[in-house]
Amino acid sequence: MRKFYIFGLMVVGLVACKPNIEPTAPERGDADFSSYVAVGSSTTAGYMDGSLYLSGQRNSFPQMLAKQFETVGGGDFAQPLVPGEYGWPVAKKVLDYYQGPCDTLPYITSVDFKGALDTVGTANNIFAAGPYNNLGIPGIRTVDYLFRGYGALNPFARRFFSNPGGARPVDELLHIGHSFFTLWLGANDVLGFAVAGGNTPDPTKGITLNTPFRIAYDSVLNTLTRNGAKGVILTIPEVLSLPYFTTVPPKGLTLDADDANKLNLAYNGTQVHFDEGANYFVIADTNAPNNFRQIKPTEFVRLELPLDSVKCAGWGTIKPIPANYIIDEGEIAYIKNAVADFNSIIITLANKYQIPTTDINAYMRSIVEEGKTQYNGVNYSLQYASGGAISLDGIHLTGRGNALIANQIINTINQYYGSTINYVDVNSYSGVRIP
Amino acid sequence: MKKHFLLITSLLFSSMVFAGGYQLNLQGMRQLAMGGSGAAIPWDAATVFYNPGGMTSIRNFQAYASVNALMPSARYVDAPTGTDIVDTKQKTYTPFNVYITTPLGYKSPLSIGLGVYTPFGTGINWGNDWKGRYIIQEVQLQTIFFQPTLSYQLTDEISIGAGFVYATGNVELFRAIPTINANGQDGQAELTGNANGVGYNIGVHIKANDDVEFGFTYRSRVNMKVKRGYARFSNVPSSMTTSFANTAFTSELPMPQVATFGIGWHVNENLTLQAEANFVGWAAYDSLKFDYENNTALLNDTRSARRYKNTVALRLGMHYMFSDRFAGMLGTAYDPSPVRNGYLNPDLPDANRILATGGLSFKLTEKLSAIGVFEYVFAAEREGTSTEHGFTGKYKSSVINPGLAISYDF
Numbered sequence: 064m065r066k067f068y069i070f071g072l073m074v075v076g077l078v079a080c081k082p083n084i085e086p087t088a089p090e091r092g093d094a095d096f097s098s099y100v101a102v103g104s105s106t107t108a109g110y111m112d113g114s115l116y117l118s119g120q121r122n123s124f125p126q127m128l129a130k131q132f133e134t135v136g137g138g139d140f141a142q143p144l145v146p147g148e149y150g151w152p153v154a155k156k157v158l159d160y161y162q163g164p165c166d167t168l169p170y171i172t173s174v175d176f177k178g179a180l181d182t183v184g185t186a187n188n189i190f191a192a193g194p195y196n197n198l199g200i201p202g203i204r205t206v207d208y209l210f211r212g213y214g215a216l217n218p219f220a221r222r223f224f225s226n227p228g229g230a231r232p233v234d235e236l237l238h239i240g241h242s243f244f245t246l247w248l249g250a251n252d253v254l255g256f257a258v259a260g261g262n263t264p265d266p267t268k269g270i271t272l273n274t275p276f277r278i279a280y281d282s283v284l285n286t287l288t289r290n291g292a293k294g295v296i297l298t299i300p301e302v303l304s305l306p307y308f309t310t311v312p313p314k315g316l317t318l319d320a321d322d323a324n325k326l327n328l329a330y331n332g333t334q335v336h337f338d339e340g341a342n343y344f345v346i347a348d349t350n351a352p353n354n355f356r357q358i359k360p361t362e363f364v365r366l367e368l369p370l371d372s373v374k375c376a377g378w379g380t381i382k383p384i385p386a387n388y389i390i391d392e393g394e395i396a397y398i399k400n401a402v403a404d405f406n407s408i409i410i411t412l413a414n415k416y417q418i419p420t421t422d423i424n425a426y427m428r429s430i431v432e433e434g435k436t437q438y439n440g441v442n443y444s445l446q447y448a449s450g451g452a453i454s455l456d457g458i459h460l461t462g463r464g465n466a467l468i469a470n471q472i473i474n475t476i477n478q479y480y481g482s483t484i485n486y487v488d489v490n491s492y493s494g495v496r497i498p
Numbered sequence: 499m500k501k502h503f504l505l506i507t508s509l510l511f512s513s514m515v516f517a518g519g520y521q522l523n524l525q526g527m528r529q530l531a532m533g534g535s536g537a538a539i540p541w542d543a544a545t546v547f548y549n550p551g552g553m554t555s556i557r558n559f560q561a562y563a564s565v566n567a568l569m570p571s572a573r574y575v576d577a578p579t580g581t582d583i584v585d586t587k588q589k590t591y592t593p594f595n596v597y598i599t600t601p602l603g604y605k606s607p608l609s610i611g612l613g614v615y616t617p618f619g620t621g622i623n624w625g626n627d628w629k630g631r632y633i634i635q636e637v638q639l640q641t642i643f644f645q646p647t648l649s650y651q652l653t654d655e656i657s658i659g660a661g662f663v664y665a666t667g668n669v670e671l672f673r674a675i676p677t678i679n680a681n682g683q684d685g686q687a688e689l690t691g692n693a694n695g696v697g698y699n700i701g702v703h704i705k706a707n708d709d710v711e712f713g714f715t716y717r718s719r720v721n722m723k724v725k726r727g728y729a730r731f732s733n734v735p736s737s738m739t740t741s742f743a744n745t746a747f748t749s750e751l752p753m754p755q756v757a758t759f760g761i762g763w764h765v766n767e768n769l770t771l772q773a774e775a776n777f778v779g780w781a782a783y784d785s786l787k788f789d790y791e792n793n794t795a796l797l798n799d800t801r802s803a804r805r806y807k808n809t810v811a812l813r814l815g816m817h818y819m820f821s822d823r824f825a826g827m828l829g830t831a832y833d834p835s836p837v838r839n840g841y842l843n844p845d846l847p848d849a850n851r852i853l854a855t856g857g858l859s860f861k862l863t864e865k866l867s868a869i870g871v872f873e874y875v876f877a878a879e880r881e882g883t884s885t886e887h888g889f890t891g892k893y894k895s896s897v898i899n900p901g902l903a904i905s906y907d908f
């Protein structure tokens with residue numbers, strides 16, 4: 064009997080000896096996270112892989128922030144979720160094998176998702192089920208916030224605005240009565256121009272002028288801070304370092320000696336010249352002699368360049384690549400200047416309203432310079448697909464890319480508001496699935 | 499024969515996160531009960547390990563066997579703040595020792611002996627899905643040293659001993675690969691290999707007078723070389739299987755040199771005190787490299803800096819004879835961590851350790867003795883970062899370790 068007693072004591076002792084440390088609880092600091100709204104465009108909305116779909120929205124950086132805020136007094140976070148995984152209004156992109164008419168072998172590339180069409184009812188207005196904390200609207204420009212009736216034109220806004228046809232987007236920001244906000248606007252004021260390959264007659268795709276940008280941004284910020292709410296403002300990234308612009312190399316044309324000679328004969332008398340090996344594509348340019356020239360090493364080709372046309376129809380060789388697939392030197396300057404101008408306006412206004420900024424532009428530049436950023440043993444880069452951070456549309460972030468942004472925001476919050484919120488576990492969110 | 503042996507050793511195996519780096523210090527139960535000290539006084543045949551110079555003091559043929567039941571646990575929590583708690587998977591390890599020693603004849607100054615023991619090992623299993631999975635999921639390292647040994651009595655006071663060490667062992671390591679396949683799963687790498695190396699163990703035993711004894715020992719570094727390990731990859735995207743084709747690899751892990759100075763004091767007929775210092779050459783563990791036979795675009799050789807620093811461990815022990823047949827031991831030790839700040843890696847989240855040990859020995863018959871020992875290891879809570887991986891956390895581990903030895907004098 065006594066033996067049993069001793070044995071029992073030993074077991075108690077063994078259990079008591081296990082390491083029992085607990086993590087230090089995060090603290091909220093000077094900010095009030097009880098009611099958080101996220102204002103922004105496509106990335107804020109959880110748009111990725113070229114579309115809006117349920118698991119994408121669940122991998123949005125505002126959703127991740129809300130989860131971290133829960134540890135410091137944050138409340139519920141409602142998103143205007145779409146019903147399915149197919150993507151809305153178009154199919155999302157996935158990686159799969161593809162064989163074009165001129166390919167001898169199938170290769171892996173981004174293609175439209177072929178799963179079940181589960182988007183029925185997505186277009187219905189769901190304002191009544193709100194209010195929503197995530198107010199991200201894919202495609203919205205800063206200037207659109209002062210445009211009455213914008214909600215009727217943008218299908219994403221139309222879904223959850225209280226008065227899509229009659230209100231200005233800026234009027235839809237206060238349904239929640241927030242105590243904290245994130246604001247990431249401005250990318251679409253320049254991106255539309257960039258993804259259209261430069262000059263375009265469509266006014267919504269031109270670059271926003273500085274003055275209307277400042278007025279609209281000021282108005283949004285004024286509205287968000289009106290009730291004394293605090294927040295974080297994000298600068299916009301240098302869009303031309305995104306894989307949408309950097310994946311197709313300007314010198315992407317590989318020729319053997321025979322083909323190079325034939326092409327040189329055909330282009331005899333022009334400044335176009337080919338060598339055996341890698342060559343610069345021939346592109347259309349109305350300012351060049353004969354309306355074509357070879358692309359310069361500093362210029363960009365859009366990710367959406369139809370490769371079948373390159374392979375089958377001789378785009379880039381016997382036929383110049385149309386100008387709308389090319390961002391030429393002049394257009395690059397416009398885009399870079401606009402990003403710099405917008406960011407300087409954003410920072411000026413942030414100072415005016417005493418809201419801290421997370422410099423996403425500087426963060427992305429550091430990733431470009433170092434070639435990667437690391438989280439818990441995994442390297443992320445801006446490489447298309449393999450980099451893990453950018454989704455298959457080449458512009459928007461994957462879940463893990465969103466998490467990297469969330470951690471940058473948490474850095475700012477902790478520094479500025481004296482909070483001790485812990486980082487998002489980047490590697491637990493969605494990345495790029497490879498077949 | 500060899501197969502048979504492997505079967506036995508796989509049942510009785512040692513390894514764990516323990517005692518400064520991956521050094522185990524469990525080579526004798528009476529010595530373990532005294533904080534792991536044993537260089538100065540040749541208590542029993544375990545002196546083959548603790549001080550080969552002491553073997554001549556054992557004046558008959560003695561066979562000795564012991565086994566431990568090591569139960570380590572470690573916990574990771576988010577740092578500096580957070581909510582995540584990860585406990586390692588429980589596993590009980592059974593390191594063992596077998597020694598024989600005998601003088602070559604009555605009054606012969608020469609003794610011979612053999613030790614088979616498990617001085618180094620490590621094992622930790624965080625599970626497949628934890629947040630550090632791309633750094634480490636599970637690692638197990640096991641070693642067995644075989645040490646044939648000679649000892650010679652130079653004078654009444656001084657004896658010396660030397661043993662040749664042949665070491666064999668194996669390593670098994672799992673980590674996730676940051677690829678996501680069509681089903682949304684991580685890839686996984688499994689690296690396994692057998693390792694071996696050679697070294698030596700020498701010692702001097704000095705019996706200064708009836709009350710005081712000294713021991714000096716030096717155990718050489720043993721480089722455990724994996725000459726042909728196997729790397730297997732699973733769950734990688736099917737389009738990447740050629741880049742992650744199974745391949746052989748080579749690697750190497752140093753078992754560090756240890757120099758020991760020990761002193762023993764017979765205070766009176768019943769009470770003995772002993773103390774020792776171990777100088778452990780952990781600086782030998784500078785980096786961990788894996789050199790794959792077939793490199794591909796996605797599979798490069800790896801070199802992970804460890805930069806361990808040399809340490810000095812201090813041990814104290816007390817031995818009290820309650821009667822001719824019955825003795826009690828108590829001990830403690832301070833074993834500082836060789837891991838520098840910035841290199842705190844979840845595959846061996848080491849911290850400074852304090853040992854509390856105690857044991858009882860009982861002479862069952864004139865020839866047969868049994869020793870029971872219990873050890874508890876307190877590891878300091880340690881917060882730190884593996885700079886290489888950008889991985890930060892706070893760790894704490896502890897070890898519960900009962901052990902049992904039997905010795906027989908022929």
